[in-house]
Amino acid sequence: MLSLVLVAACAAEDPEHSAEARTSAIINGERITSLPEVVLVVRVNSRGDVIGLCSGTAIGPRHVLTAKHCVYDEVSEGNYRAIAPGSLRVGVGHDVSRPSSIHVVDRVYASPGADVDMDISIGRDIAVVQTSTAHGAPLREVARAQPRTNNPVEIVGFGRTSTTSGASGLKYRGTTRVKQVFLGVFSTDGVSWTCQGDSGGPAFDAVGRIVGVTSFGEDESCSISEVYFSDVSYNIELIESAIGTAACTSRPEICNGADDDCNGIVDDGCGGLGEACFGDDECESGACRLVGGDPVCVQDCNPATNASICPTGYVCEITGCDIGSCVAGTPGPAAVDAPCTADADCATSWCVDAPDGGRRCAQQCTEGGSSCPEARVCVTDGFPCGECRVPVPGDPLPFGSACAVGTDCIDGLCRGGFCSRSCTTDPECPASHRCSAEVCVAGEPRPPGALCIDAAECGTEAPVCAEVDFESVCVAECSDGSCTDDYLCEGGLCVPPG
Secondary structure, X not given: XXXXXXXXXOOOOOOOOOEEOOEEEEEOOEEOOOOOOEEEEEEEXXXXXXXXXXXXXXXXXXXXXXXXXXXXXXEXXXXXXXXXXXXXXXXXXXXXXOOOEEEEEEEEEEOOOOOHHXXXXXXXXXXXXEEOOXXXXXXXXXXXXXXXXXXXXXXXXXXXXXXXXXOOOEOEEEEEEEEEEOOOEXXXXXXXXXXXXXXXXXXXXXXXXXXXXXXXXXXXXXOOOXXXXXXXXXXXXXXXXXXXXXXXXXXXXXXXXXXXXXXXXOXXXXXXXXXXXXXXXXXXXXXXXXXXXXXXXXXXXXXXXXXXXXXXXXXXXXXXXXXXXXXXXXXXXXXXXXXXXXXXXXXXXXXXXOOOOOEEEOOEEEOOOOOOXXXXXXXXXXXXXXXXXXXXXXXXXXXXXXXXXXXXXXXXXXXXXXXXXXXXXXXXXXXXXXXXXOEEEEOOOEOOOOEOOOHHHEOOOOOEEXXXXXXXEEEEEOOOOOOOOOOEEEOOEEEOOO
């Protein structure tokens, strides 16, 4: 696996983060065998063993877009040298252990120089590898416009899929949204994010063009959901030096978070935040709602996670549990726990009743969902939404809190460093969790027929991960010989027909 140490991304305004390189898979993603244009980019030793794993996207009959740090080797701290093209391979397929075809790389296009750390920081973490033979994968177009905050993107890669396991090499995809945009670099934050092994993989925009290349994340354990990408439009000159003029199929411009008409502008002609509208399809954000009695364009935000940040001059007005809208205004001055009389008084836009009879500012959270700031835990008192509170010393901790032993937790279960609880079925666990080995664990349960790596990924409806037609899928047992949904009982397991 790659072990490159990457620096923080920085540009016109620097995102103040340090990061570690990752041969990235998708956390909270979906196992897929489709999207053949997303390929493996691997480094091999003299025996042909894989010693470095990255992802990439086919953009020409013999060309694959990937990350520059995937084609360089760190020989000492901060010192890099180019990997010989002959040591690189492109693998087409969905599983590193059994690709449908393998192609030797005979040329690499990348920005000049070997200061990879600097290239990462300025959004130049991009390379194009050329194969000696046609790889046969379908091609994707590259975007010519920088994404905007809150634009939806699809991420795909072969990296890790769990914060507690180093396993990688299977293709996963997930969805997320753009959080911050800098010169040459943008970040995403959402339900799914990249991890070690996804480096070089794509972020696709709403029309399927490659808008970003996975570059780095904030911690080696992949527990932080904000991750960073090199902006493809910022590197179009390098890309076209390899493949010639990049194709861009023009479409009528609609408000979808993409540059449909290839003019280098996302959603031109669409209404911005606060502008009058008559329907969702008239807004850059894709959301037209009543604010103060008038229909205006708004942007969704999450008051618990801030996964979608409101622009300057707008605040996240809470409309429900984990749901809010960016509306014109400025955050209130009062910090969490400070007295308040209305939501507008609080920096978190949430003023709640306090035990002493007054009111105080609080931060919203959901059980097992968004994380609370350090030294606070999510207390829900049995309701869907809770608030981040400082725990009372000696009191057991609620679900999702960091723990060391079972006695730290209300339900007496500490799994993977977090408080959990017993279960027998998936619905007994919070959203985005499943019941595995009678304990609630993070991750949506995989339904019957879904691809899996092991049984821990499967839901209680189909708890067995079995090989069916050379693929591992979640299936149910059928001791009585009966199955549902046209599944067939074979060998004690309900398998998909055909």
